[in-house]
Amino acid sequence: MDNWYELLVDLIVIAVFIGGIAQFRTPKRARLGTAITAVAFGAALALVVYRNTVGQLWVVGAAFVVGGIAGLVVSERITMTRIPALIALQNGAGGGASLLVSLVELGRVSLPTDAIGAGFALAGVLVGGVALSGSVIAAAKLDNHLRIRAAVPGAYDRAVALALLGFAAAAALALTVTGFERPVAFAATALAPLALGAVLALRVGGADMPVLISLLNAFSGLAAAFLGVATSNEMLIAAGAMVGSSGTILTLVMARAMNRSVRAILTGGGPKPATPPATPDAAGEAHAPATEPGPELAPKQPPSATAALRQAKGALAGATSIIIVPGYGMALAQAQHEVASLARKLSQAGKLVRFAVHPVAGRMPGHMHVLLAEADVDYDDLYEMDAINDDFASTDVAIVVGASDVVNPAAITVPDTPISGMPILRAHEASTVIVCNLDDRPGYSGVPNPLYTDPKSILLFGDAKETVASLIGEHAR
């Protein structure tokens, strides 16, 4: 146990951490909170070195400088489009560090006197390992290097069970055997969680990434907290608990915005393809009659691309209020600058231009906001779903850029689809909807989008960078 004043100092640092996170209300205050927390963190590091005689200072210092410089260089240089992957990697690094330290601590506990320490060190190894490998896989997926989805039914469940059993067996051996088997058992104890994390991350598909990445965020915090209990370190426990809380909140917010349980997202391998006869005309009449594709409208001849563009420009010219709905397609096409300049041009023409962002648009929580902020869109023009949803009905034009599921009226009108009941942005209530999507294929959920056949929709299919630029008579940069 620390001396009481050491505990007091720890509690002060913890309070500063909590105070820092409490500043995340506006960007300006968040910057201040981040700076204060960074200083407190530095103080905590200095305190640990000051209070204890840290051996091997050369090794410790060199390791810190190497890792720190690499971290700084990568995060200063990376483009904003690759931020989700970077955040996943940083998360993985934290989990990995907890895994390694927990492993060393596990080797030091003396049983049976310190069974609690051994248990929490094992928990640190397990959760840290899952966070590490899960995050690395997530980063590869977020950076579009990896596109693997569930293939063999039941294979993932068996792999999870196997990894957990392997972990239990290896842990039991690591705590009992001596001699040359010991390092082998320890290696197996570390490898099993890595396998588990890889399996968990592999089975989660593209649009479900916000849930996975939030959950792994919570895991890296919990790993630190478990290590903290194993080593009786209050700072680790408190900071880890904070991160665990934050990741848990984000996970729940994301799952709620998809109207699915976390468990279903993690184990279902993504929504099943919709049943083909998902025509919206059965239930849709009362709620949104305009979305009902009457039999004579469904096979309507699409106007030529130039005619559609002319029509879209006309609609924008006559509009006084416009809401732009960005989705993952905008990120994929890197069209945020074109979208921003479209918005600027329209608002310079005296129109009310706002952005409506769905909580799960993109591949991580807040993804769209970061991209649009990079393109200099005013922070106050970004609206959350609940704040703007009622305004669509009184809006002249909604511009959908690379979004499908989050604006799919079938979520409201058609029962029993994978997205039924999912809260959506009601872009279909605007007088005119301009859709700048790649094509008319359904979104990630596989549910056909009635917006594509709605007579009030103007469809500009193709690369969003180009279609959006063409709306303001520019060429894509």
Next chain:
Amino acid sequence: MSEILLMLGIFAVTSVVSYALISRVPQRLHTPLMAFTNAISAVTILGALLLFTAEVDTAAMLLGAAAIVLAAFNLLGGFSVTDRMLRMFRS
């Protein structure tokens, strides 16, 4: 035994307080929030430093050094990328 209770208490109190505070973070700041809490999870570097206060054999030294490299990457990179994102938000 009182020690484990103190530790679990700190865990529970911090979790609840953070939960209350973080629930009110606007969606617009969710990415910076995640980057920020990532950086905080590098707190595990304190555990890595403390490994070196005891006698370390070669294996422990290598694992500990690797942990410090990873945690420092997470720590400095996390704070820097958080600030970089927050700088972009303007109003």
